[in-house]
Each structure stands twice: as structure tokens, then as C-alpha cells.
Amino acid sequence: MIKAGTSFHDSSVVAVSCLTGQMILHLEDVYVDGNLRTAAITMTKISSIICNGHPVSTFELPFEDAEILKLESTPVSLSILLQSMNYRTRETITQALEIKAERVMIDFL
Secondary structure (H helix, E strand, C coil): CCCCCEECCCCEEEEEEEECCEEEEEEEEEEECCEEEEEEEEEEEEEEEEECCEEECCCCCCCCCEEEEEEEEECCEEEEEEEEEECCCCEEEEEEEEEEEEEEEEEEC
16 A cells, blocks of 8 residues: 555656566655655566556566656555656657556555
């Protein structure tokens, strides 16, 4: 669950680590109680990943990083809307992810 005083809006996903059945989103600039922090969202024993309405087996950032437009979390699911930009070509890609897992943990570093 996301605690009061925390906002992921305009935070950045700077890396995605995928292992068998597990994914970690590495975040920067998460607003927590008036301070900007880094964070990691770890999802274990993933049962499904839906990207823009289509099932996928894994997820990668299309460009260097992605801005979080919206994030909702429960102990077993993550819903996140991301916008990535290729800064050279100015191309943008918006992705809506729905991830179901045995466990979703948010750790502030």
C-alpha cells in the first residue's frame, strides 16, 4: 500500500530488472513527506503482465527512462501508466501496465 504523504506522479522509472517470476522497477524522484527519494517496487511470483491491453511475458522500457503519470498498488497488484520519450527524435510512447503478483513491495532507499 502507498502511505500518506507519498506521490509517484512525475517520478521516473530509470531501470527494470526482470528475473524468472520477479520484476523490480527502480524509481527516482518519488515525493515522500516533502522530500524526493529513490525507491524500488518489487513484484514476486508474477502471474500476469498486461501492457496496453495485451498479455506480455516481460516488460522493458522502450527508451532510457519513463515518467510515471499514475500509479496504484495493492499487496498483490500494480497498475501504472508510463510515458517514455526518445529525447533525440521527440517520439513518445505511453504504456499502461497491469501486473498481478503474489506480492508487491515498495521500498524507499
